Amino acid sequence: MKTKAICAFVALSAALMSAACGVGDSAPEQSTDGSVKKVRVxxxxNANGISAYIAARDFADDYGLQVEAVxxxxxxxxxxxxxxxxxxxxLGDALGTLMASSNGVPVVVAGVASVASPDPTLDPSAIFVAGPDTGVTQLEGQTLAVSALGGAPELIARxxxxxxxxxxxxxxxxxxxxAQMANSISSGRVKAGLAIEPFTTAASEAGLTEVLRPMATGYAELPVTVWxxxxxxAQTHRDTVESFLGAVQSAGVEANRDLPRARKTAGEFIEMDPRVLDAIRLPVFAENVTDVDSVEELVQLADRYDLFDKKPDLGGLLGQKFEAAAP
Structure with missing residues (x-):
């Protein structure tokens, strides 16, 4: 399971040895009076970026930041x-960031960006079949498609x-x-498939049968994406990181409470049919971004399913203990 998921990071780790010795000394620019810090994010x-764009547009000034979204x-x-x-x-996939760390890449989780809700109505993922819903036991001995073997989609499904x-x-x-998931289920190429928005909405509209909302069932409260x-x-620009975390936390709270505003923001940077954008379930953004205990729980879950050749160094990954700055 884990070979395919980590192969990219094996090549990546080698490449980073030269990258880390290259232009890595560059730092975020600062205004002449030192009042505004420019940060490249x-x-x-996709919809996971909503809080970043709201932060850049509506909250950065409050935290002395100029955010450049890349x-x-x-x-x-x-x-x-x-x-x-x-x-x-x-912003990165939480499990993918853990896998990078487990392969020796010197990254730090600054905070949690989005989480899996225990509420099935807020779950952007679903397992679908073409026939009647006879429960998850119907999947045993059958083929189930996911978008990435050995990564977060398979872990969520399992x-x-x-x-x-x-x-x-x-x-x-x-x-x-x-993009091929719904047709492959309908045609019988596979028995079932895990879809994640916007493909969950597409599968529902194609008339497929929902069997399970797996994030809400087996992944609840765990991080989906992280900063x-x-x-x-992290060591040399702690104040910049904490200012950004403050801004994006404020933005996430706003996005959770004002879905029309969140969808409007998404429409400004996502190329998607407005009708689909209005229908999909949006991410649930962390409202306490520096509470990273759930990252350790994700490590335990991934290890249970044998996803790591070597467990991540949690001291290096989470040891900075950031706080979200106040405006």
């Missing part, structure tokens, strides 16, 4: 950019199935492009 063009494809792409100084902080009384060890997991940075930046 890696943000993917579009990234994934947290894995952001890692070398953090190491060589092209980025200061980035934890949800087991928490619901099924047996994920008797399910055959395969990797499939999420992370390099160990060097």
């Amino acid at each position: 890696g943000v993917p063009a 579009t990234i494809k994934s947290g894995a792409e952001a890692v070398p950019m953090l190491m060589n100084g092209q980025l200061d902080i980035s 934890a949800g199935i087991d928490a619901a009384g099924g047996s994920s060890e008797h399910v055959n997991f395969v990797e499939l492009n999420p 992370f940075t390099s160990q060097k930046f």
